[in-house]
Amino acid sequence: MLRTLLQVRHLLPSVAQTAVTQAHDWVGSMIDRNDEDALRIALWNSIGGRAMDQEPEVLMIRATICVLYAAASEAPDAGDTLEYFRSTFLAAGLPATALTAVGE
Numbered sequence: 001m002l003r004t005l006l007q008v009r010h011l012l013p014s015v016a017q018t019a020v021t022q023a024h025d026w027v028g029s030m031i032d033r034n035d036e037d038a039l040r041i042a043l044w045n046s047i048g049g050r051a052m053d054q055e056p057e058v059l060m061i062r063a064t065i066c067v068l069y070a071a072a073s074e075a076p077d078a079g080d081t082l083e084y085f086r087s088t089f090l091a092a093g094l095p096a097t098a099l100t101a102v103g104e
Contacts, residue, residue, distance in 0.1 A: 046061060
């Protein structure tokens with residue numbers, strides 16, 4: 001998911017771009033759960049009362065939130081997270097080719 005978002009980072013809202021960059025910086029290192037929680041909370045706060053909206057900006061931020069559970073003590077089901085990520089990514093109008101290019 002992170003590699004997919006890195007491919008389209010330039011299309012994301014600035015708060016999501018920052019989160020993707022930070023998550024990428026954490027790859028291969030110990031992630032502090034508090035830092036990850038703070039970043040996830042900042043993303044949720046950025047969409048505020050619009051969390052259920054289907055606007056592309058909101059969907060992009062919700063897709064970004066999916067990558068921020070590496071250090072969570074109670075992470076959501078991986079399969080559900082992947083499916084949710086895929087559906088919000090596509091519903092946001094982000095290019096489907098980014099999803100397939102990651103596995104190549």
